[in-house]
Amino acid sequence: MDILIKKARLEEGAELQDVAIKDGKIAAIGHAIDADAKQVIEANGKVLVPGFIEGHIHLDKALIADRLPNKSGTLKEAIEVTAKLKPTFTKEDILDRAQRTIEMLIVNGTTHIRTHAEFDPSQGFTGFEAIMELKEKYKSFIDMQVVAFPQEGIFKAPGTEEMMFQAMEAGADVVGGIPYNDSPAKEHIDLVFEIAKKYGKPIDFHQDFKDDPEGMTIEYICEKTIAEGYEGQVSLGHVTALGAVPKKQLEPIIEGLAKAQISIMSLPATDLHMGGRNDEYNVRRGLTPIRALRDGGVNMCIATNNIRNAFTPYGTGDLVQTAMLAIPTAHLGGAADLPTVLPMITTNPAKALGIKDYGIEVGHTANLVLLDTESVTNAIIDLPTRLFVIKNGRVTVKTEKIVTVYR
Structure with a gap:
């Protein structure tokens, strides 16, 4: 041996x-x-x-919190701050920061990553190309799935639609989307499914990342997933708006997610930091309802999202710490709940990412x-x-x- x-x-x-x-x-x-x-x-x-599985992270914009702070702590300012910074990123800069982040993950026991790599007309493919290089460089240490991710939207940023196809031709493993940051949202979702079907790839949406349920598109995604025969091939990150949905309305949504075999990635470090920023009292936790989703048969995962940037100004690349953060904030410390947390960073994301062995x-x-x-x-x-x-x-x-x- x-x-x-x-x-x-x-x-x-x-x-x-x-x-x-x-x-x-x-x-x-x-x-x-x-x-x-x-x-x-x-x-x-x-x-x-x-090995631990990091099912949702952004390597290309890690470790930039000191460059332009997000003073309000809101999602709106985080997107604005990062959009200003991205055109200044050089390939060498992205390679350096992403490598340091990958090595944080490796020493903390992560053996698989799904990372969202951004591109848009203002920054081109600089970040995407750097992450694709690192996927090959670190393949002996960590398996990496790269998501073609249009952070600035597709229709809002003319030229991005063509870039989505170019990214897939260049070897992206997953088609990404962000309906809440684009308009019209349903057409955004339709296009992501169209691209995924063309290339035979899974889908990973940033989904309904807000405090309130108005304008959610999660039910449409459930319907679309089943209609397109994509059960078990769709993951959704954040989904914090579900935390504000009353039980009677939530239950059929959870049933739809389970039927569509959609995986949910809760991102507690980011979602707790940014959620409830406009609440003046009784500030909400800002998490997707992890226990209700788990109990409803949804494949529930925990992931990092960002490390030390405008979205999450802290983090060490330790998934165990992130899972620990979810335990008190999502009420996962009970005798029956605690054993369900370790699978949320191991077997559950393995299922979400389609890792077979x-x-x-x-x-x-x-x-x-x-x-x-x-x-x-x-x-x-x-x-x-x-x-x-x-x-x-x-x-x-x-x-x-x-x-x-x-x-």
């Missing part, structure tokens, strides 16, 4: 298991595997999980993280150190932790 992980905890309360890795794949799982290995990792009861099973690609905790249930709330990160059967990160308590 190439790697033998001994006495790892895969499930709460279950017997510890050895995991053997050969040629990038999980070759065996069992109790006390008797095999030689080039590298032996003594887990000693620590929790072993599949994900998980700790024989024959699957060995993308694994050994956590410094002995409880699967507490794998998020312990905020554990990532002791080892294994990508495609190779150790990519090792963290040695030394703690000395003087008494």
